[in-house]
Amino acid sequence: MTAEIKAVARQHLARNGAANLSLRAVTRDMGMVSSAVYRYFRNRDELLTALILDAYNALGDAVEAAEASVKDRSRLRARWRAGTRAVREWALANPAEYALIYGSPVPGYAAPKDTVAAAARTPALLAQILADGYARGLLADPADRAAASAPGPSFHLGEAVRADLARTRDDLAPGMPEELLLLGMTGWIQMFGAVSLELFGQFNNVIEARAEFFDQQMDLMADLAGMPPAA
Amino acid sequence: MTAEIKAVARQHLARNGAANLSLRAVTRDMGMVSSAVYRYFRNRDELLTALILDAYNALGDAVEAAEASVKDRSRLRARWRAGTRAVREWALANPAEYALIYGSPVPGYAAPKDTVAAAARTPALLAQILADGYARGLLADPADRAAASAPGPSFHLGEAVRADLARTRDDLAPGMPEELLLLGMTGWIQMFGAVSLELFGQFNNVIEARAEFFDQQMDLMADLAGMPPAA
DNA sequence: GCTGCGCAAGAGCAGTGCTCTCGAATGTGT
DNA sequence: ACACATTCGAGAGCACTGCTCTTGCGCAGC
Numbered sequence: 001m002t003a004e005i006k007a008v009a010r011q012h013l014a015r016n017g018a019a020n021l022s023l024r025a026v027t028r029d030m031g032m033v034s035s036a037v038y039r040y041f042r043n044r045d046e047l048l049t050a051l052i053l054d055a056y057n058a059l060g061d062a063v064e065a066a067e068a069s070v071k072d073r074s075r076l077r078a079r080w081r082a083g084t085r086a087v088r089e090w091a092l093a094n095p096a097e098y099a100l101i102y103g104s105p106v107p108g109y110a111a112p113k114d115t116v117a118a119a120a121r122t123p124a125l126l127a128q129i130l131a132d133g134y135a136r137g138l139l140a141d142p143a144d145r146a147a148a149s150a151p152g153p154s155f156h157l158g159e160a161v162r163a164d165l166a167r168t169r170d171d172l173a174p175g176m177p178e179e180l181l182l183l184g185m186t187g188w189i190q191m192f193g194a195v196s197l198e199l200f201g202q203f204n205n206v207i208e209a210r211a212e213f214f215d216q217q218m219d220l221m222a223d224l225a226g227m228p229p230a231a
Numbered sequence: 232m233t234a235e236i237k238a239v240a241r242q243h244l245a246r247n248g249a250a251n252l253s254l255r256a257v258t259r260d261m262g263m264v265s266s267a268v269y270r271y272f273r274n275r276d277e278l279l280t281a282l283i284l285d286a287y288n289a290l291g292d293a294v295e296a297a298e299a300s301v302k303d304r305s306r307l308r309a310r311w312r313a314g315t316r317a318v319r320e321w322a323l324a325n326p327a328e329y330a331l332i333y334g335s336p337v338p339g340y341a342a343p344k345d346t347v348a349a350a351a352r353t354p355a356l357l358a359q360i361l362a363d364g365y366a367r368g369l370l371a372d373p374a375d376r377a378a379a380s381a382p383g384p385s386f387h388l389g390e391a392v393r394a395d396l397a398r399t400r401d402d403l404a405p406g407m408p409e410e411l412l413l414l415g416m417t418g419w420i421q422m423f424g425a426v427s428l429e430l431f432g433q434f435n436n437v438i439e440a441r442a443e444f445f446d447q448q449m450d451l452m453a454d455l456a457g458m459p460p461a462a
Numbered sequence: 463g464c465t466g467c468g469c470a471a472g473a474g475c476a477g478t479g480c481t482c483t484c485g486a487a488t489g490t491g492t
Numbered sequence: 493a494c495a496c497a498t499t500c501g502a503g504a505g506c507a508c509t510g511c512t513c514t515t516g517c518g519c520a521g522c
Binding site: 263264266267270 | 468469470471472473
Binding site: 015016017018019020095096099100102103104105106111116119153156157158160161163164168182185186189190191192193194196197200201202204205206207208209212213216217219220223224 | 248249250251330331333334335336337338342347350384387388389391392394395399413416417420421422423424425427428431432433435436437438439440443444447448450451454455
């Protein structure tokens with residue numbers, strides 16, 4: 001029952017956006033009366049929270065499946081590209097749900113615990129690619145690269161940021177250098193920035209070759225992390 | 232009169248968010264009756280559009296002022312940092328207005344012409360910093376850097392993206408190499424990605440030293456564009 | 463003094479989230 | 493088999509929303 005409500009709500013979401021999601025309209029579509037929905041969801045926010053959780057998990061599923069489809073696990077760049085592309089493609093296919101999770105939150109809304117775990121799936125996977133590459137010896141420690149003045153950025157990390165990175169590293173991918181995790185976060189930010197700006201209309205009249213542009217940006221992030229060129 | 236309505240609406244916006252902005256509540260605060268507001272705005276969307284336009288211009292003003300405060304125009308990195316910091320600080324000071332312009336748009340809403348011009352102010356300024364640096368001989372053509380295998384990314388630009396970049400370059404900063412503009416856009420995306428993720432709660436429990444982290448990311452973008460280190 | 467006009471007030475319509483009560487169905491224990 | 497409890501949807505109703513339409517007040521120009 002709750003599943004059917006959510007399914008109809010998702011259709012309305014895609015058509016009218018989160019702001020205009022009406023419980024009455026949803027129940028009307030199901031041949032029910034509006035008050036019946038309160039048996040299953042305490043209020044509208046609770047329905048939205050359920051949809052948010054589902055959206056995070058749908059995105060996580062799509063990204064993990066795409067990344068896992070790269071059989072040769074040593075092809076880091078292919079894994080990176082598959083994962084990041086999957087994010088963009090899922091977002092384009094489900095713009096309302098993407099907006100729900102990465103758009104402006106309602107003020108006063110606090111995400112429940114289980115949503116943060118679901119939300120972490122996508123960035124965790126990206127970090128995992130880099131951590132795995134490092135463990136396999138395919139990626140150098142960026143700090144060493146900088147010391148050898150090889151191509152790459154220099155790092156002036158403050159202590160507070162280094163502590164944040166260390167804590168996240170221990171959660172996500174123990175053993176990974178902090179600087180490498182930082183470059184992963186840079187790629188994560190770039191990816192969501194690019195998808196959000198595209199989806200929210202900021203690329204209009206500027207970038208038209210959007211898929212190509214996105215791939216180029218993600219390649220640049222792979223360069224930055226020191227991934228070897230694609231075979 | 233329209234100015235007073237917008238001012239009260241901005242307060243409500245900050246308190247309740249765009250989704251819950253109520254014309255009746257605004258007019259009630261002004262001691263008016265709800266129907267009176269329709270003399271000044273055709274409907275709620277038109278009020279929101281006016282607020283959006285104001286927000287873009289307020290952000291543009293803040294960023295331009297901050298960047299212009301760097302007197303020595305040859306200090307590219309200082310200009311870059313001042314401009315990008317101003318974006319983040321304006322966003323933190325005006326989260327609801329930031330969400331209004333860079334958050335999820337209402338489906339079916341098409342931005343009027345004058346808003347796109349206002350929206351372009353901030354990215355145009357960032358591009359201007361790079362274009363000016365190139366004109367002053369402080370920034371190399373990234374394609375030349377790559378050819379000389381100096382630190383920096385490699386470029387595999389497709390024709391369609393190159394055409395987009397060329398068109399934007401001619402609009403914004405004639406004479407600038409396309410690859411340099413591309414790096415500027417990378418920084419632009421990174422900046423709005425970082426601000427949006429922070430403001431929309433995705434950094435919770437991950438990055439706590441947010442100002443420092445943001446500066447570090449923006450420095451990394453400056454490195455990428457080949458800006459000389461700060462004095 | 464009369465006439466327009468700008469402006470706000472008020473009533474009213476259709477829609478919303480949400481609460482409460484009531485009645486019908488569906489088990490469950492004896 | 494009967495009485496009970498629980499579950500669930502229906503319906504009415506409250507306070508709120510955006511928006512329209514009509515009415516009437518007050519101030520300018522002729």
